[in-house]
Amino acid sequence: MNIAELKEDLISYSKTIGIDKIGFTTASTFDGLRNRLVKQQELNYQSGFEEPDIEKRVNPSLLLDRPQSIISIALAYPTKMSKRVTSKKGERRGIFCRASWGEDYHYVLKDRLNKLEAYLQEKVPDVQLKSMVDTGELSDRAVAERAGIGWSGKNCSIITPEFGSYVYLGETITNIPFETDEPMEDRCGSCNKCIDACPTGALVQGGQLDAKRCIAFLTQTKGFLAEEFRVELGNRIYGCDTCQTVCPENKGKDFHFHKEMEPEPEVVKPLLKPILHLSNREFKDKFGSLSGSWRGKKPIQRNAIIALAHFKDETAIEDLTILLTSDPRPVIRGTAAWSLGKIGGDGAKTALQHAIDMEQDEEVRVEITKGLQLIEE
Template sequence: MDIRQLQEEVIAYSKTIGIDKIGFASPSPFTEMKSRLLRQQELGYQSGFEEKDIEKRVRPDLIFDQPHSIIAIAVAYPSKMKVRVVSKKGQRRGIFCRASWGVDYHHVLRNKLKKLEEFILSKVPEARFKSMVDTGELVDRAVAERAGIGWSGKNCSILTPEFGSYVYLGEMITNLPFIPDAPMEDQCGSCTKCLDACPTGALVQGGQLDSQRCIAFLTQTKGFLPDEFRDKLGNRLYGCDSCQTACPVNKGKDFHFHPETEPDPEVAKPLLKPILHISNKDFKEKFGPVSGSWRGKKPIQRNAILALAHFKDDSAVPDLIKVMQEDPRPVIRGTAAWSLGKIGGEGAKTALENALVQEKDEDVLVEVKKGLDFFRESQPATR
């Protein structure tokens, strides 16, 4: 087997199936990443969504028998919508992050990796693979960095010269000894625009993220959003792009190579009020195909309620009152109560006063009182 020729054939084939960038890496342990992960764990900066066993995250030989190389791939996605919808008074809209605009990227990349596996098997029947996208043990970013896909930016994303950070990443461990590519030099320099743009200060320093403060993580939680983050959420329903849009490398980067990554504007930037009452069936039908739906409708509904408060959308007051009075979930009722207080108005105040008497759940009552406090704070001071 001529490994160099096979590698060239793999690269050429990858372009025919919509892989925008491909690289090859050694399967040796990711020792530097291990140190960083241990530090993250020590500081409590992990999200909790990661693989718990740090050794598996940095040692390919623990998850694959006799690995000889790793193939890394990147697929570019759009940063702008071809068809735009506008948020306006009475018809306010939320927003999903760009990585969740098209069909769930896990499916998109797994499909491409599967095709790559089949191509290699047609050339080398004894080849073995373990492919993964995002939810696998390995750290996608570390593999991509080693394989020369891009450099690891201060915003904790892989930055490629061609596509910026608007790329999905995947990798494939194999028993074939592909020739490693050289890693790319860091090109962030002294720039700190991503750190400055982070709404919550989650980017502690270049390359270090406190996931517990990251809006992208917070939008995926299911409980009450901590008070300090509610005003910072804006109209985000899932994810956050602030550190990407602030990055100079991403300026002017917008690629529409793949139909499956194109957003449906009514899904990527949906009207907020209909989300409050959406059924499980309708939620699955509308939002099920995108990656931002993976935690179900509860976080999206909670975030929609907070977004209405962000806009101070008084047209949503009747909807929020109905949610506060009738929704069976305390988190949703309580968040609606807080948002009613934030929006204000006599109708909201009366509903909150009634809820103070009728509501039985202690956590919801705390939110009702917070809502009423907004009215007291807005009262002019008396001498």
């Protein structure tokens, strides 16, 4: 078997199945990453969604017997909708981040990786392979950086010259010793726009993220959001694009290569008030195909409530009052109380005054009190 020819064949094949960029690197340990992960752990900057075993994140030999190389792939996703929907008084809308537009990217990437695996198995019947997309053990970004897909930006995203940072990443570990590609030179230079623009200061410095302060993480949590984060959420109901949209490398980048990734405007920029009353089945029917639905409806509904406060949408007072008095979930009742306080007005005040007499949950009572104080301010 001529491995150089196989690599060229695989690169050519990858283009026919909808892979926008492919790179190759060694299967050696990611020693620099190990040090960074230990530091992140010590600082309590990790989100908790990561693989907890740091060695599995940095050592491919723990995932595949005697690995020789790793194949990294990137798929570019759209940044603009073909049909524009607008938010207006009485019909305010939330927004899912661009990485959650279209079909759940985990399935899209797995489809491409499965095709690569099948191709290699046909060419090399005894090949060993292990593929993964960000829920796997390895760091997609560390693999992509070493494989020359792009450089690791100060916003903690892989930035490619062709597509900016608007790419999904995945990888396949293999026992085939492919020749490796050269890593790319860091082009961020002295630019700090992403750090300066981060709404919550989650970007501590270039390349270092306090995940627990990142809006992308916070929108996925299920408990009460701290008030300092609520006021920064805006109308985001899942994820955050700020550190990408301000990046000069992303200016003008918008690619529509993959049908599965095309956004449905009414789904990714949905009306907020209807979200508040969705059943589990209705939520799954409307949002279930998005990667942003993975935590269920509760975080999305909580975030929609906060977004209505951001807009000070007086037309939502009745909807929020129903949640405050009837919803079985304390987080939803309490967040509705805070939102009513932010919106203000006699109707909101009356709803809060009635609710505090009935409410038994102490956390919710605190939020009702906060809401009343906001109205008085």
